[in-house]
Structure formats: C-alpha cells, structure tokens
Amino acid sequence: MNYVVEVCNLGMKYHSLNGEIDALKNINFSVSEGEFISIVGPSGCGKSTLLSLIAGLIVPTSGEVFVEGKPVTETSEKVGYMLQKDHLFEWRTIYQNVILGPEIRRTLTADTKEYALKLLDTYGLLEFKDKYPSQLSGGMRQRAALIRTLVARPEILLLDEAFSALDYQTRLAVTEDIYSIIKKENKTAILVTHDISEGISMADRVIVLTKRPATIKKIHEISLSCEKRTPMCSREAAEFREYFNKIWKELDVYV
Amino acid sequence: MSNKNSPNISPQHAEYLRKVKRRKRTILVTQITLLALFFALWEIAARIGVVDPFISSQPSRIIDTISNLYSDGNLFNHIAITCVETILGFVLGTLIGILVAIILWCSEFLEKVMEPYLVVLNSLPKIALGPIFIVWIGAGSLAIVVIAMTISVVVTILEVLNGFLGVDNDKIKLVKTFGANRIQILTKVVLPASLPIMVNALKVSVGLSWVGVVVGEFLVSKAGLGYLIVYGGQVFQLDLVMASVIILSVAAFLMYKMVALIEKLVVKRN
Ligand SMILES: Nc1ncnc2c1ncn2[C@@H]1O[C@H](COP(=O)(O)OP(=O)(O)O)[C@@H](O)[C@H]1O
Ligand SMILES: [Mg+2]
Numbered sequence: 001m002n003y004v005v006e007v008c009n010l011g012m013k014y015h016s017l018n019g020e021i022d023a024l025k026n027i028n029f030s031v032s033e034g035e036f037i038s039i040v041g042p043s044g045c046g047k048s049t050l051l052s053l054i055a056g057l058i059v060p061t062s063g064e065v066f067v068e069g070k071p072v073t074e075t076s077e078k079v080g081y082m083l084q085k086d087h088l089f090e091w092r093t094i095y096q097n098v099i100l101g102p103e104i105r106r107t108l109t110a111d112t113k114e115y116a117l118k119l120l121d122t123y124g125l126l127e128f129k130d131k132y133p134s135q136l137s138g139g140m141r142q143r144a145a146l147i148r149t150l151v152a153r154p155e156i157l158l159l160d161e162a163f164s165a166l167d168y169q170t171r172l173a174v175t176e177d178i179y180s181i182i183k184k185e186n187k188t189a190i191l192v193t194h195d196i197s198e199g200i201s202m203a204d205r206v207i208v209l210t211k212r213p214a215t216i217k218k219i220h221e222i223s224l225s226c227e228k229r230t231p232m233c234s235r236e237a238a239e240f241r242e243y244f245n246k247i248w249k250e251l252d253v254y255v
Numbered sequence: 256m257s258n259k260n261s262p263n264i265s266p267q268h269a270e271y272l273r274k275v276k277r278r279k280r281t282i283l284v285t286q287i288t289l290l291a292l293f294f295a296l297w298e299i300a301a302r303i304g305v306v307d308p309f310i311s312s313q314p315s316r317i318i319d320t321i322s323n324l325y326s327d328g329n330l331f332n333h334i335a336i337t338c339v340e341t342i343l344g345f346v347l348g349t350l351i352g353i354l355v356a357i358i359l360w361c362s363e364f365l366e367k368v369m370e371p372y373l374v375v376l377n378s379l380p381k382i383a384l385g386p387i388f389i390v391w392i393g394a395g396s397l398a399i400v401v402i403a404m405t406i407s408v409v410v411t412i413l414e415v416l417n418g419f420l421g422v423d424n425d426k427i428k429l430v431k432t433f434g435a436n437r438i439q440i441l442t443k444v445v446l447p448a449s450l451p452i453m454v455n456a457l458k459v460s461v462g463l464s465w466v467g468v469v470v471g472e473f474l475v476s477k478a479g480l481g482y483l484i485v486y487g488g489q490v491f492q493l494d495l496v497m498a499s500v501i502i503l504s505v506a507a508f509l510m511y512k513m514v515a516l517i518e519k520l521v522v523k524r525n
Pocket of ligand 1: 014015016021023041042043044045046047048049212
C-alpha cells in the first residue's frame with residue numbers, strides 16, 4: 001500500500017529566550033489516499049505545529065515527513081492548507097481570492113482559470129465571483145476559502161481548526177458542506193481540532209495526542225453504523241457516544 | 256445585498272430618508288450661520304469701537320486687503336507657492352516614509368538597529384532643524400519643502416511600519432502555503448492590507464506639512480502665505496496677517512477634503 005503522507009519519528013522543539021519548548025515528540029503515522037484523518041489534542045499541544053511541518057512551512061528538529069514518497073523540504077502544491085479563519089482578502093473579489101495560489105506560484109494559465117470558474121460554479125459561488133468577501137455569508141466565505149485551496153489542485157488537505165471561528169449552527173452546516181466537497185473531490189484530508197465530536201464525525205481514523213510535548217496516545221479506527229457517512233449522520237450513530245467517551249478519557253481534561 | 260437603488264421603497268423608509276436629509280441640511284445651515292454671525296459680530300464690534308481694529312483687524316478691512324493683493328497680482332502667486340510647497344512636502348514625506356518602512360520591514364536587523372534613532376527623531380521637534388536646512392540648501396522653496404517633508408516622514412515611517420507589522424500572521428502563513436517569497440508576501444498581503452494605514456498616514460502628513468511650510472516661510476521670508484503673515488506681523492499690519500490666516504484656513508480645509516476624497520476612493524474595500 002502506498003501512503004500519501006508518512007510521518008516518521010517527527011520531533012519539534014522551539015527555542016525562545018524563556019527556554020526550549022518541546023512541541024512534538026516521536027510522532028509516527030501514515031495516511032492512505034482518500035482517507036480522512038482527525039487529530040485531536042488539548043490546546044497548545046502542538047497540533048498546528050504538526051500541520052506546519054507536513055506543509056513544509058517549518059523544518060523539524062528530528063524525523064521526517066514524506067508526501068507521496070518524497071521528503072518534505074519546502075511547501076508544495078501537493079499540500080493545501082486551510083486555516084482557522086477563511087482569510088479571504090477583503091481587497092480582492094471572490095474570483096481573485098480563489099486564484100491566489102496559482103497566481104503566487106505563477107501557474108495561472110487559461111486552464112487554471114477555467115478550473116477555478118468550474119469549481120465556483122459547481123459549489124454555487126459563480127454568481128458571487130465578482131463580489132467582495134464582505135458581501136458573503138460566513139458559510140459561503142468558508143466555501144470560497146476551500147475552493148481557493150482546491151484551485152491549486154492539492155493531493156492532501158490540511159485543515160487547522162478550520163471551522164472553529166464559526167458559531168455553532170453555521171459550523172455544523174459548514175462542516176457538512178466542506179466534508180461533502182472534500183469527498184466529492186476525492187481528497188485526502190487531515191483535520192486538526194480540539195472538538196472531539198467534530199473529529200469523530202468526519203474521520204476514518206482519529207489520532208489522539210497527549211499534552212505538550214505531543215506524542216500519539218491512541219489511534220482509533222472509526223466505524224459507524226450509519227447509511228451515509230456524513231458528519232451529521234455520524235453524530236447519530238450508536239457508536240458515536242462510545243468513541244466520544246473513550247477519547248474524552250484519553251484527553252484527560254482537568255478543569 | 257443593498258437596495259439603495261431599488262425604486263420600490265416603503266413610505267416609512269422614504270420618510271426616514273427624508274428625515275436624515277433634513278437633519279443634514281439643518282446642520283449645514285447652522286454651520287454657515289454660525290460663521291456669518293462670527294464675522295458680523297467682529298465687524299460690528301470693530302465699528303462701534305468695542306475692539307480696536309488696529310490690533311484685531313476687521314472683516315471689511317480684510318476683504319479690502321485681499322482685493323488689494325489680488326489687484327497687485329500677488330495673491331495667487333503667494334497662495335500657489337505655499338500650496339505647492341505643502342503638497343510636495345507631504346507627498347514626498349509620505350512616499351519616502353513608506354519606502355523606508357518597506358525597507359525596514361524587509362530587514363528585521365535594520366529595523367532593530369534603526370529603532371532608537373527613529374524614536375529620537377520622532378520626539379525631536381523637527382522645526383529645530385529648519386535653520387540647518389536653510390544653511391545647507393539655501394533660503395528658498397527647496398529648504399521649505401525639505402522642512403515640511405522631514406516633519407511628515409518620521410511619523411509616516413513609524414505609523415506605516417507599525418501597520419506592516421500588525422498584519423495578521425495567519426494571512427502571511429496562508430500565502431506562504433502557496434509558496435510566496437518575501438516580495439510576494441509584501442505585494443500580495445502586507446501592502447494591500449496596510450493601504451488604509453498608508454492613506455491615514457497621508458492625512459496626518461498633510462497637517463504636519465502645513466506646519467512645516469508656514470514655519471519654513473517664516474524663516475526664509477521670501478514668498479508665500481507664511482511670509483505674508485510674518486511680514487504683516489513685523490510691520491504691524493494685522494489686516495494682512497488676518498487675511499493670510501483666513502486664506503490659509505480655506506486652503507488647508509480644501510486640501511484636507513481632497514485627501515479625504517482620495518481616502519474614500521482608495522479605502523472603500525477595507
Ligand atoms: N514560532 C514559535 N515559537 C515558539 N514557540 C511556539 C511557536 N509556535 C508554537 N509555539 C509553541 O508550541 C506549542 C504548540 O503550539 P501549536 O502547535 O500552535 O499548538 P496547538 O495548535 O495544538 O494549539 C505552544 O506551546 C506554543 O506556544
Ligand atoms: Mg493551533
């Protein structure tokens with residue numbers, strides 16, 4: 001079996017005048033094509049650090065990351081990153097926002113432009129393409145942000161608490177929306193979250209991290225007895241509670 | 256989204272819009288009345304001898320003075336000199352300020368090195384450098400422009416650099432995930448995100464530039480509204496002083512409005 005992402009003995013230490021911060025330690029896991037992985041862990045344990053390492057934004061202190069078999073040394077178009085907020089640029093129209101990736105990589109061809117328009121069309125944003133982000137609802141903005149990531153044609157999507165800036169109702173709807181798009185585009189995804197329910201509802205596997213320095217505490221294969229594996233249906237599956245309780249205990253949250 | 260231009264607005268909304276309009280008009284009328292009243296009282300007070308027109312001047316004499324200046328053919332000359340010096344002062348100050356801010360943003364080392372110097376320059380009253388510039392450059396418009404520019408450039412550097420550094424780190428992270436280099440981070444994120452701050456710096460510079468130019472003209476004493484003011488003061492012609500001050504106020508007001516208009520055009524998206 002070929003893995004899309006392989007994380008081998010990954011470790012990361014930050015240095016500051018206050019001392020050394022051990023963020024990640026000895027992380028190992030692999031992700032197959034089309035898989036949806038959720039990573040849950042307490043705030044500040046090193047989840048964003050892990051994604052930054054996979055994206056090639058920072059260099060690990062030890063270990064290695066492979067994307068499609070090649071060691072990661074810098075950012076690549078194979079990896080798409082979605083941040084907590086949509087970060088659409090207010091001074092650009094939706095269309096101009098969506099083509100930001102290829103524009104920066106200087107791969108903005110007629111073909112790419114057409115692909116961007118096609119994605120906007122498929123996901124119901126074509127009529128808003130000349131509007132500015134402030135004219136869109138929170139859900140539409142998040143969708144535009146996902147399209148911006150997809151236009152660069154990544155193999156893997158990294159989602160860093162991508163929905164946590166939204167209010168609860170919107171968040172459920174957006175989760176549903178984004179999940180279906182990711183599945184439809186057949187992308188491999190790694191979602192980082194501190195929300196256990198959100199993690200379980202979308203994932204094929206949930207990786208539980210310990211407090212800092214983050215190590216892998218447990219990896220759960222999620223199999224739920226529901227007809228369609230959408231986040232909403234998943235939440236209603238009988239096994240959902242069990243997974244939730246197990247992971248909750250593993251996270252070891254003290255108030 | 257907005258139905259500003261839709262023809263079918265409800266009567267209640269039409270009523271609301273009328274009210275807003277009426278209120279706006281009332282405010283304008285009151286403002287004009289207040290100004291007219293001020294000048295009328297000033298004129299009356301001077302005529303009946305409550306104040307001495309020799310030291311307080313009076314509106315009718317101010318108008319005479321302005322029309323004399325006009326028929327001498329000097330009025331617009333003085334106004335133009337002062338305005339051009341001011342515009343050059345703040346435009347150059349803003350441009351150079353932004354340029355320096357960009358350089359300092361590009362090199363954190365340079366920024367740290369320059370920090371104490373900028374702090375000192377910022378707290379120093381730049382007017383104090385006026386005589387030095389005049390000695391170096393010569394008593395003329397160029398020295399005045401340099402004085403005006405020096406005043407606005409330091410504030411611009413600090414304000415704009417602060418704006419650059421305040422740009423959301425996640426926005427920068429986002430373009431980095433697309434492989435952006437330092438120049439692209441600057442042009443795609445930092446500059447457009449800081450546009451409102453740069454325009455605001457321009458607005459501050461306009462005010463400072465007027466100060467620089469008027470003081471510069473005091474020192475150089477050759478031409479311009481500042482020169483008329485200082486000359487009028489020296490020969491005890493308060494009519495000339497007051498006339499120049501009033502023209503100066505109008506010019507400064509118009510220029511501020513112009514910059515505000517530019518701001519509106521540029522910043523409507525942010
Ligand atoms: N650039 C950095 N320099 C120093 N410390 C950092 C840096 N980035 C993150 N950290 C520290 O590393 C730890 C993990 O951060 P992060 O990966 O953002 O956690 P999470 O995303 O799980 O909340 C935190 O304690 C944070 O303070
Ligand atoms: Mg984080």
